[in-house]
Amino acid sequence: MEILSVKNVKKHFGGVKAVDGCSIRIETGTVMGLIGPNGAGKTTLFNLISGFEKGSGEITFKGMRTDKLPPFKIARCGMVRTFQIPRALSKMTVLENLLLAPKAQHGERIWNVWLRRKSVQMQENTIKEKSREILEFFEISHLEDEYAGALSGGQKKLLEMARAIAIDPSLMMLDEPFAGVNPTLARKITGYIDELREGGMTFFIIEHDIPAITKISDKITVMSEGKVLTEGTPDEIRSNPDVLNVYLGGEG
Template identity: 45%
Template sequence: MNEPLLIASQLSKHFGGIKAVDQAGITVKKNSITGLIGPNGAGKSTFFNLLSNFIPPDSGSVMFDGILTNRLKPHQIAQKGCVRTFQVARVLSRLSVLENMLLGAQQQTGENFIKVWFQQRQIRQQERKNREKALDILNDLGLIAKANDYAGALSGGQRKLLEMARALMAEPKLILLDEPAAGVNPALIEKICQHILNWHSQGISFLIIEHNMDVVMSLCEHIWVLAEGKNLADGTPAEIQNNRAVLEAYLGPQ
């Protein structure tokens, strides 16, 4: 049985008098695709923000790959191998697609002011490798023809692909995907799902928020359900589909 990669325990977050997340937790195992679902307003995106420390929790803890991440900044968590995407894809519109990709690479030597002066050869070699890697990923995703286009010229679905591709540049162990199928046409959804399965086969784990139940049920091995900021249920796709409490959370009392 795979060991846990991410363990969140008793996470809570209040905004004024509103409990967005209330003593919620989750476990994501290594080399897994895990789903996080719930009705609108369940606190899923806030929960993602707590996991990546974009918003610090009021209480609770997050362990990633054996490291307590509560006091780490989001970029430090990304450097540990836990990266995320957003419900509305965040790209730098005035940079090219390739330039957006290169921003995803972690621990670049050229980011250090001193090393810029004394390790220029190493910097050039690293930049060349990062460029080759970025172009390979774009080619796999069918975006190679867009490499030199402004990212702002991409369609919504292509921006989602670019954001996921940029996450791969960080050599992640876990990618948190926030609604990868939202606003994407059915043909591209199928491609996104296939890419996720391909990346998973390479050893990358995923935690996915998604409202498209076909996507969740086809990709995820284990699913967690939030309702009103609290854990409602977790189990296999078949168990969740037949869970009365989950059905009532979505459809109301039957």
Template identity: 50%
Template sequence: MLEVRDLVKEFGGLRAVDGVSFTLAAHTITGLIGPNGAGKTTLFNTIAGAHRPTSGSISFLGQAIGGQPPHRIFHAGLVRTFQIPRPFASMTVLENAMLAPAGQAGERLWNNWFARPAVRAQERRVREQARQVLDFVGLERLSGEFAKNLSGGQQKLLELARVLMAEPRLILLDEPGAGVNPTLLATIMDKLQELHARGITFLIIEHNMDLIAQLCDPVLVLAQGRLLMQGTPQAVRSDPRVLEAYLGGEAA
């Protein structure tokens, strides 16, 4: 589904991603781990179009996407979340979810004058879809609440709901477990497994090794911008190079 070949991203004299190559098979949950500063988020940003690659290639579903703007990559079915959720704080949970689908007729000003029935009909469909997605992630009861009033874990569920509204093929998740209480973390993990069973593919940055071990196979290990190894969670946790680079030389 995703193929990254010899990917390099430099910022001045800093090579944040250094010749990384890997492939993601469809219908898998792949983990991406590594110490702080390893280049994980830069890799995500480059795949998702926020950064233009210095060199190398990225293809998604057989199409080259390296250097494409984020909105084109989004429309192709590759979407991402952020470590710190970014909802529209003064809009409701339902409104945040309804914003996500692309190509809504009401986005064109003249349609609101000359094609009002079509705009209203589509808005009703999007609202119903949003309610279904919010019900799936457990936020339907909070649909009228302002997004700024949600807890950190609830905002991550809203972030997941927004990307689901885009009907993605591949989701890049940036630390879904960071700052989330154990109850909501269990909910997030359950929802990811359900979505995986529906055929959605995931690439997940995460520091919580228990989450990685339960959800992900394979696991990619990044260190100093380079792909150190990839393998099963068990193989990764016992590899001496990982123990040195990621776990400080001690077994997890």
């Protein structure tokens, strides 16, 4: 069953055709990698799918058209994304970053803070407990009370992934999860992705680190100049001469 289907999506910035008629389908419970040279339109495609930019074409998530919806409504459907440059909320603590994420919190309605004090408090406790479990999973529990601004680059990446998981998504879109991350941490992140996928989560991952992405992906889409160049299993992609040409620049 497919969870996400993108049909002939386009986004032009003036004369620049950032995304120029892309079509991609992702099956539930798989990891789809997205590679391509700089300026291929990968991040713009992410922005279109998550609603941060509007273009033309059809985007269907879990059988529902989402291309006209604002980002927050798309997120509520169960799609969450991270950003290329990690956006940890640096003036909030690590724990607060996670507490922000869960959907449908009673206490997010101003009147409930007064009218449903008990249920707000109970829910808050449950959310706290769950958030701490996630922090433990990512092995950053000891940083719980630190301001996120004090974290290292790699820790911020972990925090952003942790925060994304805290909303309990069915599709996670990661924009360069391995960029600027040391090999040990990269292996750790790979491990987390594998574990979560086994739990039924679907992933769509932009990455430049070819060995890493071929290792965790079930399928890889290659983009070039706003178009989908090809799509296939990691082995097919590795041996495709076109891919070597545009992306690896004849290196292989």
